[in-house]
Amino acid sequence: MERHNLVIIGSGPAGYTAAIYAARANLKPVLFEGFLSGPAGGQLMSTTEVENFPGFPEGILGSQLMENFRAQAKRFGTIVLTEDVESVDLTKRPFFIKTSQTQMLANAIIIATGASAKRLDVEGTRDGEFWQKGVTACAVCDGAAPIFRNKPLFVIGGGDTAVEEAIFLTKYASRVFLVHRRGELKASKIMVERAMKHPKIEILWNRTLEKVTGDQVVRKIVLKDVKSGQLEEREAGGVFFAIGHQPLTAFLQGQIKLNPSGYIATKKGTTLTSKAGVFAAGDVQDWVYRQAVSAAGSGCMAALDAERWLSKQGYSE
Ligand code: NDP
Numbered sequence: 001m002e003r004h005n006l007v008i009i010g011s012g013p014a015g016y017t018a019a020i021y022a023a024r025a026n027l028k029p030v031l032f033e034g035f036l037s038g039p040a041g042g043q044l045m046s047t048t049e050v051e052n053f054p055g056f057p058e059g060i061l062g063s064q065l066m067e068n069f070r071a072q073a074k075r076f077g078t079i080v081l082t083e084d085v086e087s088v089d090l091t092k093r094p095f096f097i098k099t100s101q102t103q104m105l106a107n108a109i110i111i112a113t114g115a116s117a118k119r120l121d122v123e124g125t126r127d128g129e130f131w132q133k134g135v136t137a138c139a140v141c142d143g144a145a146p147i148f149r150n151k152p153l154f155v156i157g158g159g160d161t162a163v164e165e166a167i168f169l170t171k172y173a174s175r176v177f178l179v180h181r182r183g184e185l186k187a188s189k190i191m192v193e194r195a196m197k198h199p200k201i202e203i204l205w206n207r208t209l210e211k212v213t214g215d216q217v218v219r220k221i222v223l224k225d226v227k228s229g230q231l232e233e234r235e236a237g238g239v240f241f242a243i244g245h246q247p248l249t250a251f252l253q254g255q256i257k258l259n260p261s262g263y264i265a266t267k268k269g270t271t272l273t274s275k276a277g278v279f280a281a282g283d284v285q286d287w288v289y290r291q292a293v294s295a296a297g298s299g300c301m302a303a304l305d306a307e308r309w310l311s312k313q314g315y316s317e
Contacts, residue, residue, distance in 0.1 A: 001103055001104060001105055002104045002105070003094055003104070003105040003106070003107070004028065004029070004030045004104060004105070004106050004107070005027045005028060005029070005106070005107050005108065005310060005315055006022050006027045006028075006029040006030070006106065006107065006108050006109070006110065006306055006310070007029070007030050007031075007032070007095075007097055007104065007106035007108075007109050007110075008022070008029050008030070008031040008032070008078075008109075008110045008112060009031075009032050009085050009088075009097075009109065009110070009111050009112065009113055009251075010031075010032070010033075010034070010042070010110075010111065010112030010113040010114055010248075010282065010284070011031060011032075011033035011034055011040045011041055011042060011066075011070070011080075011112075012041065012042025012043065012044065012066075012112060012114045012282055012283070012292075012295060013042070013044065013066075013069060013282065013292045013293070013295040013296040013299060014112035014114070014281040014282025014283070014284075014295040014296060014298055014299035014302070015031060015033075015042075015110070015112035015113075015281070015282065015299060016031070016066070016069035016070055016072070016073045016296075016299065017069070017281075017295075017296040017297075017299030017300050017303070018110045018112060018281055018299040018300070018302045018303040018306075019031045019073035019076075019078040019080075019299075019303075020069075020072050020073050020076060020078075020303075021299070021300050021303030021304065021307075022078075022110075022303040022306065022307065023073060023076035023077045023078045024076050025303065025307045027303075027306070027307060027310065028077060028079070029078050029079070030078075030079045030081060030104070030106075031073065031078050031079065031080050031081070032081050032083055032084070032085050032097075032099065033070075033080055033081065033082055034082070034083075034084050035082050035083050035084050035100075036084055037084045037248070040066075040070075040082065041062075041063065041066030041067075041069075041070070042066070042114050042282075043114060043115075043116070043117070043138075043283070044062035044063070044065060044066050044141075044292055045062055045063050045066055049061060049062075049145070050062050050065055050141070050292065051144060052140070052291070052292075052293070053065060053292055053293055054293060062141075065292070069296075081099070081102065083099040083100060083101050083102060084099060084100060085097055085098070085099050085251050086098050086099055086100060086251060087251055087253065088109070088251060088252065088255070089255075090109075090252075090255040090256065090275050090278055091255070093107070093277060094106055094107050095107075095108075095109055095277065095278070097109070107277065107310060107313070107315045108277045108278070108279070108306045108309060108310050108315075109277065109278045109279070110271075110278075110279045110280070110281060110299075110302045110303070110306055111249075111252070111256075111264060111273070111278065111279070111280045111281070111284055111285075112280070112281045112282045112284060112295075112299060112302070113247075113248040113249065113251075113282075113284050114247075114248055114282055114283045114284055114295075115245040115246055115247040115248060115263075115283040115284060115287075115290070116245065116246050116248065117137035117138060117241060117244075117245050117246075118137070118241065118243045118244050118245060118246055119131075119137055119241050119243075120156065120209060120241060120243065122209050122210065122211065122212065123210075123211045123212070124211050124212030124213055124214070124218075124221075125209075125212050125239065125241075129212070130212050130214055130217070130218050130239075133147075133214070133216065133217050133218065134147060134148075134212075134214060134217045134218025134236075134237065134238045134239065135212060135218060135238070135239045135240075135241075136238070136239075136240055136241070137240065137241040137242070138165075138240075139155070139165035139166075139168050139169050139240045139242070140165070140168060140291070142240075143165070143168055143169050143171075143172055143240070144171075144172060147217050147237065147238065148169070148172050148173065148237055148238045149172050150172075150173070150174045150237075151173060151174055151236070151237020151238060152173065152174055152175050152176075152177065152234070152235055152236055152237055153169050153172075153173040153175075153176050153177070153236070153237055153238045153239075153240065154176075154177045154179055154209070154221060154234075154236055154238070154239050154240070155169065155176060155177070155178050155179065155240045155242050156179050156209055156239065156240065156241050156242060156243060157178075157179075157180065157241065157242035157243045157244070158178070158180035158181070158182060158184075158185040158186045158187060159185075159186045159187050159242065159243075159244065160186075160187045160188055160191050161242040161244070162178060162180070162185075162187065162242035162243075163178070163185065163187040163191040163192065163194065163195045164191065164242075165240055165242045166178045166195060166198075166201050166242075167194060167195065167198060167201070169240065170198060170200040170201060173200065173237070173238075174237075175200055175201075175202065176198075176200055176201045176202070177201075177202050177203075177204050177234075178195060178201060178202070178203045178204065179204045179207045179208075179209060179223060180203060180204070180205060180206075180207065181206065181207070181208050181226060182205070182206065183205045183206050185203070204223065206225060206226045206227050207223045207224065207225055207226065208223065208224050208226055209221060209222075209223060209239065210222040210223060210224045210231060212236070212239055217237075218236055218237065218238055218239060219235070219236065220233055220234065220235060220236055221233070221234055221236040221239060222234075245283070245287065245290070246262070247261075247262050247263045247264070247283065247284045247285075247287075248284060249262065249263075249264060249284060252264075255275065256273050256274055256275055256278060256280075257273065257274035259287075261287055263284065263285050263286070263287050264280040264284050264285040265285070266280050266285045270301070270305055271285070271298060271301050271302035271305045272305060273285075276309070277309060277313075279302040279305050279306050279309075280302065281295065281298040281299045281301065281302035282295035282298055282299060283295055285298070286298065
């Protein structure tokens with residue numbers, strides 16, 4: 001069975017950046033970019049223009065940015081395999097990795113499988129309906145798009161992300177409505193205060209999203225008052241899901257310590273996980289920042305952490 005120095009699992013900004021650094025350090029990394037598990041390139045593949053990634057003053061398409069990341073990783077010798085990792089055995093070293101087509105051993109592993117934003121399965125919000133035509137799951141990524149300017153925007157959720165996104169959207173919206181299924185926000189006290197005080201934010205308590213309609217883009221939504229059962233139609237320019245993220249860790253089958261929200265626990269200020277030789281970068285271990293640039297930064301950290309660890313173990317190249 002092939003044995004590699006470093007295997008990177010995941011192909012978002014974190015995985016590719018780890019690969020660029022590891023390849024340049026002659027670690028000859030193998031990167032599994034995924035196949036059926038979602039688009040290689042991660043969450044940026046489902047956004048349009050990325051305007052907040054430094055170095056692109058005119059903005060860049062998410063898919064183009066990820067193609068650039070990939071090309072840069074390959075340029076320095078990363079072996080990119082278009083396969084899904086099905087399972088790993090981290091109980092002994094070298095670690096064992098199994099995909100649908102390959103089995104291999106690795107001296108060290110970087111996990112950068114990311115997280116996916118949760119979506120509601122509501123009429124009008126699905127792929128092929130208004131998903132990415134006014135319905136999205138990332139205000140910071142998509143909120144500045146022209147279709148949302150001066151329109152009433154609806155954020156679904158009641159946690160810190162929902163409040164943060166609602167506040168962010170006030171820069172563009174005519175008004176922002178925070179739609180929450182209960183009568184109390186889950187968000188931290190300070191965030192709740194900010195939302196309540198904000199002149200452009202209105203909280204719609206005890207409401208659920210029932211339907212989204214429109215033509216080329218979103219025009220209206222239907223909300224349900226969960227207490228009275230009454231339905232209400234409102235003009236809408238956009239719907240932003242902020243109901244949490246799901247870190248993609250199922251293939252680990254409990255072999256790495258996760259925090260209570262299910263993200264991989266890392267030693268503060270590093271990418272070290274509970275298992276020596278296994279490192280984690282990007283959204284799979286970050287529930288706070290969740291940005292392409294912070295994911296890329298942690299990918300760089302993971303490659304440096306892995307390189308140092310490998311050299312301490314006596315595996316140089
Ligand atoms: P959370 O899980 O904290 O909140 C999710 C929200 O979505 C809850 O209000 C929940 O409702 C609601 N929700 C979940 N499922 C549904 C559903 N099916 N229909 C309607 N509503 C639903 O996720 P967040 O992304 O907000 O936060 C994740 C973590 O990240 C938290 O620990 C948070 O504190 C942290 N965070 C920190 C930030 C910061 O420090 N600046 C910024 C953003 C996040 P309910 O309340 O009824 O359960």
